[in-house]
Amino acid sequence: MNITSKTSAASPLRVVVIGGGFGGLETARKLRKSPVQVTLIDRRNFHLFQPLLYQVATAGLSPANIATPLRYIVRRQKNCEVLLADVTGFDPDRRRVILRDGEITYDILVLAAGASHSYFGHDEWAPLAPGLKTIEQATEIRRRIFMAFEMAERASDPQVRQELLTFAIIGGGPTGVELAGALAEIAHHTLTHDFRHINPNEARIMLIEAGPSVLGPYPPALRDRAAEKIRSLGIEILTEHRVIDIQPGEITIQSGDATVRLRTRTVLWGAGVQANPLAKGLAEATGVEIDRAGRITVQPDLTIANHRDIFVIGDIACCMDAHGKPLPGLAPVAMQQGQFVARQIASLVHGRAPEPAFHYRDPGTMATIGRSMAVAQIGQRQFCGYFAWLLWLFVHLMQIVQFENRLLVLLQWMWNYVTHNRSARLITQVPEEPAGTQTDQH
Numbered sequence: 001m002n003i004t005s006k007t008s009a010a011s012p013l014r015v016v017v018i019g020g021g022f023g024g025l026e027t028a029r030k031l032r033k034s035p036v037q038v039t040l041i042d043r044r045n046f047h048l049f050q051p052l053l054y055q056v057a058t059a060g061l062s063p064a065n066i067a068t069p070l071r072y073i074v075r076r077q078k079n080c081e082v083l084l085a086d087v088t089g090f091d092p093d094r095r096r097v098i099l100r101d102g103e104i105t106y107d108i109l110v111l112a113a114g115a116s117h118s119y120f121g122h123d124e125w126a127p128l129a130p131g132l133k134t135i136e137q138a139t140e141i142r143r144r145i146f147m148a149f150e151m152a153e154r155a156s157d158p159q160v161r162q163e164l165l166t167f168a169i170i171g172g173g174p175t176g177v178e179l180a181g182a183l184a185e186i187a188h189h190t191l192t193h194d195f196r197h198i199n200p201n202e203a204r205i206m207l208i209e210a211g212p213s214v215l216g217p218y219p220p221a222l223r224d225r226a227a228e229k230i231r232s233l234g235i236e237i238l239t240e241h242r243v244i245d246i247q248p249g250e251i252t253i254q255s256g257d258a259t260v261r262l263r264t265r266t267v268l269w270g271a272g273v274q275a276n277p278l279a280k281g282l283a284e285a286t287g288v289e290i291d292r293a294g295r296i297t298v299q300p301d302l303t304i305a306n307h308r309d310i311f312v313i314g315d316i317a318c319c320m321d322a323h324g325k326p327l328p329g330l331a332p333v334a335m336q337q338g339q340f341v342a343r344q345i346a347s348l349v350h351g352r353a354p355e356p357a358f359h360y361r362d363p364g365t366m367a368t369i370g371r372s373m374a375v376a377q378i379g380q381r382q383f384c385g386y387f388a389w390l391l392w393l394f395v396h397l398m399q400i401v402q403f404e405n406r407l408l409v410l411l412q413w414m415w416n417y418v419t420h421n422r423s424a425r426l427i428t429q430v431p432e433e434p435a436g437t438q439t440d441q442h
Helices: 003-007 022-030 050-057 135-154 158-164 174-190 220-232 278-286 331-349 386-399 403-419
Strands: 013-018 036-042 046-048 067-069 080-084 087-091 096-099 102-105 108-111 115-117 166-170 204-209 235-239 242-247 250-255 258-263 266-269 273-275 307-312 365-370 373-378 381-385
Touching: 013 022, 013 331, 022 036, 022 331, 050 135, 050 174, 050 386, 087 278, 108 278, 135 158, 135 174, 135 266, 158 166, 158 258, 166 174, 166 258, 174 204, 174 220, 174 235, 174 365, 220 235, 220 365, 220 373, 220 381, 278 307, 365 386, 373 386, 381 386, 386 403
Parallel strands: 013 036, 013 108, 036 080, 108 307, 166 204, 166 266, 204 235
Antiparallel strands: 046 067, 087 096, 096 102, 115 273, 242 250, 250 258, 365 373, 373 381
16 A cells, blocks of 8 residues: 555544454554554454453353443544444455445554354354353353252252263363363352252363363473362363264263263363454455464564555464464464554554564463462463462453453452352353253252
C-alpha cells in the first residue's frame, strides 16, 4: 500500500483490528498516541482473560472477575472505536472486511481472532467433551462437574455412582493439568462435608495424554517433578494413551495395541488447537498458506505474503522463532506481537523505517498444578512448588486488565486459600440428560 500518499491526506490512516484478545487489544492500545483511526471489531463486547478461565470452570472465580468490557478499556482512547460485529469474509483487493450485516474499509488490517480446540477430525465429540476457550464453555464445564456430584448423591446403583464420580480430562498440557488439580481440590476439600450419601473423596480423576509425559514443552526434570506433584493429589496420569472414541457415558483409549473402554459421565477436553475459521477465509482471499492447525503462515514482520497492509498475530498466526519452530499460543506471544505491529504502523505513519522482523522475548512459562503447587521456567531457572505458585499468582494477577478485577480476584483467592471454599459453585442451567444417563433416585 502507498503509506506516503495516505498519510499526506486529510483523513487519518484507518486501522481495523479483528479480535479483542491479548494481541488485538494490545495493538489498539499501543496506537493511542499515533495519528490513526483504530476500529476494534469483536463478536463479544468484552476482553476475556483466558489463563484464568479454568478457575471459572471449577467455581473458583465468577465470569465477571476475568472479563472486562472492551468499551470500558478504551473509553479514554479517542482514536479508537469498538464495533460489536461478526466478521464473515475479506476483500483484500478493495481493502474491505465483510461483516454479517455490512462491511468496513481499512488501510491496514490486523487479524488477531484467536483459536479454539481441535478434536482432530472428530468434531462430533465436542458436545460430549467440552473444551475451555469461552465463558460459555467454562460455565458448562462447571455445570457438568457439580451436576455429576449431585446425580451421584441420588444414584442407588453403585456402578452408576462410580461412573458419575469418574472424571476424564483429555490433554496433559497446562489446561488439562490446571483443570485436574482444581477438580482434585473440589473433591478432596471443597465438597468434603456437603453430601450425605456419597464421599466426594472417592472421585476418580484421570489425566489422559497421548504424549510420553504431561506438560510436554517443559524441561524433563520439571515435567517429572510436576507429574509427582499431580499424582500426590490423587490424580491418575495415563501417558501415551490416545483417545479414539467418545460416546455418552464412555470413552475408548488406546495405548500401543491395547484398547481400553472407560465408563465416565464427565469428559473434559484440553488437547489440540485449531485456528479461528477466519484464518481459512483470509487465506483463500489472499492465496497464503495455512498449516495443519489452520494458522496463517506469516512473514518475519508478521505481514502475509504479497499483502504488506495485512498483519496476522496471536494464536491464528504461524510465526517461527529464532530456531525455526512455531511460537506457542501464549498470551505473552500475542501481546508482544501486538506491540510490534503497533510500532510498525507508527513507523509507517511517521515515515520511519519499520523493523525487519519480530523477535519474541520469552519471559518464561508457568502452570499451576493445584493448591500451593506450580511449575515455572524463567530463562535457565526452574521452580516447582510453593514459590512457583506465588510467582504464578503474581504474574497472572498483574496481567488482568481492569484494576477492580485484580482486587476482586486477589480477595477471592485469599478467601479460597483460607477456607477451601469455592463460592461460585452455581449450576445455572440443568438441561435434560441424554437417554441412558439418568440416575436412580432414593
